[in-house]
Amino acid sequence: MIITEQWLRQWVDTDLNVNEIADVLTLAGLEVDAVEPIGLPHDKVIVGEIVSAAPHPDADRLQVCQVSDGKESFQVVCGAKNARVGIKVPYAMIGAELPDIKIKKAKLRGVESFGMLCSGEELGLHSPVKGLLELPDDSKTGQPLIETLGGADYAIDIDLTPNRGDCLSVLGVARELRVLQGSEIKSLPDDSVEQSSTAKVAVDNREKQSCTAYRARVIEGIDREAVTPLWLAERLRRSGIKPINPVVDVTNYVMLETGQPLHGFDRRQVGDGIVVRNANGGEKLLLLNGDEAELSADTLLIAREDGQPLAIAGVIGGETSGVYDDTDDVVLEAAHFSRAAIAGKARQYGVSTDSSHRYERGVDPLLGQLAIEYATRLMQEICGGKAGPIVEDNAQAPETTKVSLRYNYLCELLGFSIPQPEVHELLRRISPDVVETDSGWTITAPSYRHDMAFEADLVEEVARVFGYDRIPTKLPSLVPSSRIAREGDIDPSAVSRTMIARDYNETISYSFIDPEWDADYGSGETPVNLANPLSENMSVMRTSLLPGLLNSAVLNLNRQVDRIRLFEIGGTYSLVDNETVEIQRLGALCSGPALLESWEGDVRLTDFFDVKSELRAILCLTPFPNSFTFRQLEHKPLADNQVLGIYINGEKVGWLGRIQPVIERKLGFESPVYAFELRLDRLSSQQLVRYHPISKLPAVKRDLALVVDSDVAAGDIEATIKSVCSEELANIELFDVYQGDKVPDGCKSLAYRITLQSVSKTLTEEDIDRVVGELLSQLEKVHNATLR
Template sequence: MKFSENWLRSHVPTSANRDGLAATLTAIGLEVEEVTALGDGLAGVVVARIVEAVKHPEADRLLVCQVDIGGDAPLQVVCGAPNARAGLVAPLATVGANVGGIAIKAARLRGVESNGMLCSARELGLDADASGLLELPSDAPVGAPLADYLGLPDASIEIKLTPNRADCFSVRGIAYDVAAALASEVAPLDMAPVPAQGDAAMDVVLEAGGRVPRFAGRVVENVDATAPTPVWMAERLRRAGVRPISFLVDVTQYVMLELGQPMHAFDRDALTGPVVVRPARAGEQLRLLDGREAALDDDFLVVADSHGGRAARAVALGGIMGGEATKVTEATRNVFLEAAHWVPSAIIGRSRRLGLHTDAGHRFERGVDPELPRIAVEYATRLILDIAGGVPGPLTEATLPGHLSAPAAIGLRRARVARVLGIEIADAEIERILRALGMQVAASGDGWQVTPPSRRFDIAIEEDLVEELARIHGYDRLPTTLPGGPARIVVPSETRLAEADIRRQLVARDYLEAISFAFVEADLLRTWGCADGTVALANPLSAELAVMRPRLLPGLVDALARNVSRQAGRVRLFELGRTFAAADPSSRAPGGPDPAPRETRRLAAVACGDARAEQWGEASRRVDFHDLKGDLESLAAASGAVLEFRPSAEPFGHPGRSADVYRSAAEGEPVRLGWIGQLHPRLQLALGLDVDVVAFELDLEPLEARALPHAEALSRFPAVRRDLAFVVGLDVAWSDLAAGVRRAAGPVLRDLLLFDRYQGPGVESGCKSLAMGLILQDNTRTLTDQDADAVVARVVAELGSAHGARIRG
């Protein structure tokens, strides 16, 4: 929200200087982003009229101007502005003035004397426009100080508003907060109804239900549409970031900025009554004021007239923008003013769907006071009559009372205020603050009954009122005391591996933590082959952030690709975050709401480039599957997890260099954790990656689980090792063999090592030889050769029956 400092002060008189006012705004939650001083140091700059402009005898682009500033004789000024001409009224910096740090002196330009400087808006620090002289209205008082005429000095103040403070999208809304903070009062504004002087009116019909519960309008006939916008109004608009267009358009903008109610002015003669507010029809087209053609559906609301049949033609896009066919022009004689209350749910997201951003839509999306439409029409009518004349008809208002609710009184307890804020605020000060904010306050036994104004949608419960008191009384005046009472220390569970430990472990393995968006592009997920079962956003910020991520890897690999494209040859990243999947529709209760998406905590890591940082101790080599597998196993060791790796069918994984990861269970089937491997070459090509990328992604919950640690004495008896070599089919996985060995060997098996894999002469085709070492040990006695042979026999029998394994000869 951008506004003029002087405009604000006209509503709330205060002795605070500019810096103090800006500091107050920020302190009460209306953060000031920028203050642009306007018109400081304009002494000696006056309103002047060019009486004569002739070509300079020695320069083609210069004019010798005779300028009237109200003195006995005109001044001669040499000027090179392209719009300098006889009859133009413009600012003149007289000799002795200082403009933009330049002292104005009498001078000779190409042999011609010049006594002053005709100025552009940029030279005066009023605007960025330097294309020519600042053109003033023809009736501007010649010789008057420019600062007095333009209401300077002033400042353009821009504040950053939070979504809940829609009431501060107006100068008057901000004035209430300033009045409360600076112990002032908001000046009254003449909102008296304008009596009808004619019978011209348009009937209004509401057919959109609770989405538009109020619509006010008035016809004003015989308006002078060519009347210029008054300087005071044009300057206030300009300092609020709105460029004046024409008076009838400017007056609606002015009322919106001052009161907060968006309005629209129709050319009455282009309308065929009655006016109907209705949902748009599927496929309906509307040419908007900016010239674009909007394709609508029944999710939009429109204002329609009866041109060609009842409610046949849409003439405005409800709450967003008017239509071109009924816009006001300089030829307009009769005007229909409109102000309506469009509820936020009927407007939210509609502008973005059409690629629009309008001041009206911005306000209606956040909520506008439902009591304002009638007031805004009355105020705009008074301005039009004062400046452009006309004959006002009766004000027409259509309402749906069942969809308009009055603010309810909220109980505010004195003791609650003291308990929440930690200080006692005097009753008189509490009442002053609340009344200054426009609330109705009635004393009760233990406090007050407070009714917020209709513009304050953000005040609904007692805590909201306490927050208002803290905000206005001053956060800096609240005590900073530590909470008392016994502290309850929560001891981390020993049965879970903490996320901090996981982070430390991966950082120790030379990974950097990344944080990526929880939203991704739908096309990216289709490229990865994981677009099924996703959760799409109804109102995304952009197409690139339209779907909640079902996996961490797409975002993490994108971060890796950005680093690679910036000449990072070795990248190792990890991320802990949540993924989202659509809930099972069958889980919805009959008549109940849709179930919430399923969230899963996950861990992912990616790596590319050299396996180790550049060094002289060993030759460089590329990181591969086994490097990443080692990193993952070191992480699993922290929780005592034993991992199994099985062939994977994930579409984004390399068919021969990826695996599904399982955690072995003491009892029952292993639990699937996730995936590890190299990305598929086709995927890497689609992502524009010219390096091989290895990655893993796991569910965090089962990985974190760990058994309670317990101390155990070291065996005093020696271990026995037996080495066995089995011939098995190529399709037999080592993990399956290892599980069989552990089952058969029992508790005396302390460790199992795979130390050789052979395929070639001596082993038949289609088979491989796996050599393993069994480490056997008992805590109660020394194992004999007979004990070890019995274990070996059970292992040979188990692997033979389960996998067709045989001892290699």
């Protein structure tokens, strides 16, 4: 939000300069992003008065004017249609620098011109009419234009947090300075405008929970030819709002000054009455920005009595009901809509308005009456017109919020003590209604402070007004404690270093994702839905790291990166028995060439076993990498014939596989995409590595070629071998897989090299034959395996 220093000083009396004001606000939590000077870049643009105007001797559309600076006259050739004797206009003298031109002495059709008479557009200012910018008659001739426009000023750009909607106005910032500095501020006039007309519209508020107050007033017979005064238009411009017409400009001005959004309707479009209601699903409304909105049933509307929608309440008006150049009678609206009714509606309909920005953060419910009277007074001064009575519906005083603060709790939470009399004074600045109690104080929160509801809120307010920079600095008196790391723990940084060493790039993605991406590429677990998402495509928490990795890979692919190797370490979230469960995982994805392009040979694409080797490198960080087994499983985003589950002690802890080819094509990949995901909490082992002496006895190797069904996993065979030969088995190695001649259809041959060794005795042929016999018997029983 942008306000100007001059406008702020009209409301609050302070000795601080603009930079000190910015510092005070920032230290109190209202962060000032920038303080920028406002003014024309050169002092040679002054107020000039046209004292004579004669036709150009050689051009029908030009005039030769004599322009006075109060001391002498200068000849200026001008082509503006409104150039005439007696008006005062901006005069750029020779040497002046305008936004797009430097003024020099010139000849126009043979007539010398000593400067330029300027339009508002040429100066970067608003002008209600085309041609020269006409200045007020009481402007001082020869005075620098910047002084006529209000003098040099500063724009203060404040970045407010969502809970401080009360500061979205000049009045709100002035109140904040009063609280922080004890300064005096002026109040809005509370006298009513004299009623000079009986014209009114009926108001039927059917949604009293969403619209807690609605006021409407007819102002009839406004002057169509009226223009926005220069001072008001300039204040709007300096605050970042483009002037439009007097009625709209007055409503914007009052909103910026007080924080109360207002809206003006053309009475011809309103008819005899206004209805506040929820939309009927599917209704359509042509908005002021030209877009047609299809309204949802939970959208609060301002409508005619016959049902025709006029505006989306608190967000944006309809195009047909707005105030235009031919409007004679205006219906002025000052309403109070609840935050819940307006929240998210501007985003839903693809608009962003100052009105919705304020209603979403909370508007003072007591401000409507004062604001509509203030706006009426300004409108009559500028446009004339007769004011009718204010028609109200549900305009009742809101319930007050009382909050208690215990002194002991305050000191405990702050970590230091503030004298009680000083606390009382700070609270009195925050609210005029402060009552002392035995344990502290009870205050009534001001109607504009929606963020004060709990005792902790008052603690924060006291600390903020006391001054964060005044809080004493000291070391905490806590006794440090830390968990003793176990030898079996795996540090995530070690996982990260291992992946980087294997030529992977780390990526970080959002934890909230598109629900469609979670459904297509997630784990299949129940996702956590966000109550107030940033957008529809970020409305659920991720159940897997794969969606983020795929999204990052697509971004790289679209930037002509063909060799993609990404990994991420982060949390995944799912609902289990209505409780949110967070699990830290490692996810990795790769596609494209396995190695960087080289002169040594042809490029080879990454395959399944390349990715499995990366996974094995991570498993080797654990004390017992061989404890992990691989089994076939089904996982929706992965190809059926290239997917493995990762297990330890019978528990699934991850998966490995190729993305389905149809998904690869859909996302634009031309080469296979492989990925894996692993639970990091299952990498840590409860068992520690134990020392075993190297056997001094000889080892014996046996090769076994086993014929099994094609769907039998090699990992299952290995698990059986380990269980049977647990005491004598020193190593096991799969060195051949064969299908073809002399192997029955539907079967395959798995060739294992088994190393047998004892630590207590030399194995005899009888021992070896016994072990191998038991092994073959168990393999036949469990897997229907036969010796080839």
